[in-house]
Amino acid sequence: MKFLDYAPAPESQALLGLKTDYGLFINGEFTAGRGTPFQTINPATEQQIAMIATANEADVDAAVAAARHAYDGVWSRLSGSDRGKYLFRIARLVQERARELAVAETLDNGKPIKETRDVDIPLVAAWFFYYAGWADKLDHAGVGPNPASLGVAAQVIPWNFPLMMLAWKIAPALAAGNTVVLKPAETTSLTALLFAEILQQADLPAGVVNIITGAGSTGQTLVNHPGVNKVAFTGSTSVGRAIARSVAGTDKKVSLELGGKGANIVFDDAPIDQAIEGIVRGIFFNQGHVCCAGSRLLVQESIHDDVIDRLKRSMQTLRLGDPLDKNTDIGAINSAEQLARIRELSELGQREGAERWSADCVIPTTGFWFAPTIFTNVSTSHRIARDEIFGPVLSVLTFRTPAEAIAKANNTPYGLSAGIWSDKGSRILAVADKLRAGVIWANTFNQFDPSSPFGGYKESGYGREGGRHGLAAYLKPAVRTGSRSAAAVHATPVTKKSTSAKKAAK
Amino acid sequence: MTSSPLATYQPDQRALALIGGEATDANLRRYLHGIPGIDAVGLEARAADLGTRSIKTSSKRWAIDTIIGLIDLTTLEGADTPGKVRSLVAKALVPDPGDPGCPRVAAVCVYGDMVGTAVVALGAAHANGGTEGVNVAAVATAFPSGRASISVKLADVRASVAAGADEIDMVIDRGAFLAGRFGQVYDEIVAVKDACRRADGSMAHLKVILETGELNTYDNVRRASWLAILAGGDFIKTSTGKVTPAATLPVTLSMLEVVRDWHRLTGVRIGVKPAGGIRTSKDAIKYLVTVAETVGEEWLVPHLFRFGASSLLNDVLLQRQKMATGHYSGPDYVTID
Numbered sequence: 001m002k003f004l005d006y007a008p009a010p011e012s013q014a015l016l017g018l019k020t021d022y023g024l025f026i027n028g029e030f031t032a033g034r035g036t037p038f039q040t041i042n043p044a045t046e047q048q049i050a051m052i053a054t055a056n057e058a059d060v061d062a063a064v065a066a067a068r069h070a071y072d073g074v075w076s077r078l079s080g081s082d083r084g085k086y087l088f089r090i091a092r093l094v095q096e097r098a099r100e101l102a103v104a105e106t107l108d109n110g111k112p113i114k115e116t117r118d119v120d121i122p123l124v125a126a127w128f129f130y131y132a133g134w135a136d137k138l139d140h141a142g143v144g145p146n147p148a149s150l151g152v153a154a155q156v157i158p159w160n161f162p163l164m165m166l167a168w169k170i171a172p173a174l175a176a177g178n179t180v181v182l183k184p185a186e187t188t189s190l191t192a193l194l195f196a197e198i199l200q201q202a203d204l205p206a207g208v209v210n211i212i213t214g215a216g217s218t219g220q221t222l223v224n225h226p227g228v229n230k231v232a233f234t235g236s237t238s239v240g241r242a243i244a245r246s247v248a249g250t251d252k253k254v255s256l257e258l259g260g261k262g263a264n265i266v267f268d269d270a271p272i273d274q275a276i277e278g279i280v281r282g283i284f285f286n287q288g289h290v291c292c293a294g295s296r297l298l299v300q301e302s303i304h305d306d307v308i309d310r311l312k313r314s315m316q317t318l319r320l321g322d323p324l325d326k327n328t329d330i331g332a333i334n335s336a337e338q339l340a341r342i343r344e345l346s347e348l349g350q351r352e353g354a355e356r357w358s359a360d361c362v363i364p365t366t367g368f369w370f371a372p373t374i375f376t377n378v379s380t381s382h383r384i385a386r387d388e389i390f391g392p393v394l395s396v397l398t399f400r401t402p403a404e405a406i407a408k409a410n411n412t413p414y415g416l417s418a419g420i421w422s423d424k425g426s427r428i429l430a431v432a433d434k435l436r437a438g439v440i441w442a443n444t445f446n447q448f449d450p451s452s453p454f455g456g457y458k459e460s461g462y463g464r465e466g467g468r469h470g471l472a473a474y475l476k477p478a479v480r481t482g483s484r485s486a487a488a489v490h491a492t493p494v495t496k497k498s499t500s501a502k503k504a505a506k
Numbered sequence: 507m508t509s510s511p512l513a514t515y516q517p518d519q520r521a522l523a524l525i526g527g528e529a530t531d532a533n534l535r536r537y538l539h540g541i542p543g544i545d546a547v548g549l550e551a552r553a554a555d556l557g558t559r560s561i562k563t564s565s566k567r568w569a570i571d572t573i574i575g576l577i578d579l580t581t582l583e584g585a586d587t588p589g590k591v592r593s594l595v596a597k598a599l600v601p602d603p604g605d606p607g608c609p610r611v612a613a614v615c616v617y618g619d620m621v622g623t624a625v626v627a628l629g630a631a632h633a634n635g636g637t638e639g640v641n642v643a644a645v646a647t648a649f650p651s652g653r654a655s656i657s658v659k660l661a662d663v664r665a666s667v668a669a670g671a672d673e674i675d676m677v678i679d680r681g682a683f684l685a686g687r688f689g690q691v692y693d694e695i696v697a698v699k700d701a702c703r704r705a706d707g708s709m710a711h712l713k714v715i716l717e718t719g720e721l722n723t724y725d726n727v728r729r730a731s732w733l734a735i736l737a738g739g740d741f742i743k744t745s746t747g748k749v750t751p752a753a754t755l756p757v758t759l760s761m762l763e764v765v766r767d768w769h770r771l772t773g774v775r776i777g778v779k780p781a782g783g784i785r786t787s788k789d790a791i792k793y794l795v796t797v798a799e800t801v802g803e804e805w806l807v808p809h810l811f812r813f814g815a816s817s818l819l820n821d822v823l824l825q826r827q828k829m830a831t832g833h834y835s836g837p838d839y840v841t842i843d
Contacts (some may be wrong), residue, residue, distance in 0.1 A: 002803065004799070007561075007564045271544050274552070274758075275544075278548065443545045
């Protein structure tokens, strides 16, 4: 036998008690949706996991009304420390049910259990713990003393990190005192609905979080709803643009976290073995379904051949297959639609003259799969160097000098992430300073932490999530209430900032 | 830099070509400092990631038997006696008295003065450097500190080889390495390698102990690994087991990366031996995974990978019994030595 053909090590599904049908979570209870239900499938087997309800306009109305009622009646009146208690409780419940959530996420999304177990779910808990701590410290969030919440937040999240994106959205919104209507992506609603059960367990007041499911039109109805004060969206740039257009002229506050075409820059003095691992992690983590993926490798020309040789060797050790197997590195592509897009762009790359190489791995017969692939001989003018592929496909370009690396890295309409690999600290700082990207990693890639703000430049969106900056997206400066006894405002020395904050409040 | 008693030994010409001249401190420094650095955080993350592989059922059974066949069963105590060494040899030959199908270990590892005893105790089972049977490895060169004159170190090696040692585990001069006297470290390894020559012209296998716990940084470990291989070591070994930390997974991973790169460069396969601190089957399996996914599973053979360990064997035997019977026994069901 070959040792490297590790015997199957599947994670047990015994913990999961899934229902066959899921309704909408409105006002603290599951209710049937009034639209036509749809099935959610396991992308690794194409088998149905459950039926999911569709929210129509009336359901969206009901959800927004429930959120408004909860905001006016309960949540906005609760003290910060009491809101924090609920968030801590949610965080602990996520930890207690971590294994179950990881298995459900892997089933529904197709990503390997290794990632849901070690990355997604621990980060979900971390996000709630982090923002739980903020709930009673909002004076320090950077929007002036005694800041006010916005009201009802409409949140629309993508399918690549379903539960993690939910946490990124819900945790800061609740900590800041807002109530929420959230719509998960059509193909990955399952863990959001399990999360709704956790909210029931946590005894969160009814209506504070409402989760409605459905296709893109449900999300559109939600963000356009006049009862919404804040729109937060993570997803494609085209949808983000449509949202920006639709909310223009309203007083809705918007944050958008959109696409990317991250540059991973490898200098000739890089710690080479770690750089190779970082390139692999940068583009093949989560099958490349990462908005901040390092999908453009910029490698110094003098080490190009060595890097590609090492990269190919490393890619040969990646294990593609059953996402529930604990040894799987590359899981399934989330949907047939996404797979078609990856194939289309890859074929285009070949036609444009780039050289395609894929790791030699056995592709399962059912489900949606794409072997880890790199393109060499890529020019900046190629579509595969410009368009976000959102799959396990890396485009390799070269540069000769730091100035050229910076120019090429910035030569994209996007600006979400970048990576720099060098042993020389001063060079890392100098290059990072000139890159127009929201997140820059040095000698690492795809690391996330709730205390670190995350967001984009240019067409990658606006607003920040995570850290103190992530709170600002859900707060506004103190509202003057007529009674002049707003002690916090009064006690603060008049600085330029607080004066303008008062003006804004008028 | 080349001290006179060492000048007579001939280093490998290919290594000199790589270094770009004589093995002087300056040439070696230029070469070793031209090797890409290591990012410690990334290396440790990679090792931790490899440690999460889940090795079950048939893979685990294969891993357990492979681990036993890769062990250098070791006793390196001041209190070692011929009786203790004979007992160790008996355990090496029959690790599990209850199961004749249990594989033998790769070698017994003893101090130089115990080589004769070990050879006699092995009798016909002595591999004599072959693939059948059990080898005798001797630690030498003023193990573990290496603080003795070169003539004493070489005499130590020659005596062990003459007594029948198949493998010599030498220590490098860490003081010289840390002081930047790379030429001296290099020349000593070349000289020890020469002392491994038997009367009939064949060579005892040379393992070069870097004592990574004293080198402190991964960059140092990587440079010392290259230095040992350039100088002609057949194996690079992490530790004496007398210094903490001894073998760790990240250190071993970084050494395996050097071995992989040397193979890419020259086509020659060098062995790796983590030693000290590996006590459980679970840990040992992580090493097997790391070897297989870094240099390839063809390295999982006794002449390319070893575990330097004393207590590991019993834990592996307990796991082996558990896999055969389906239930755990206890420490009284394996022999203490």
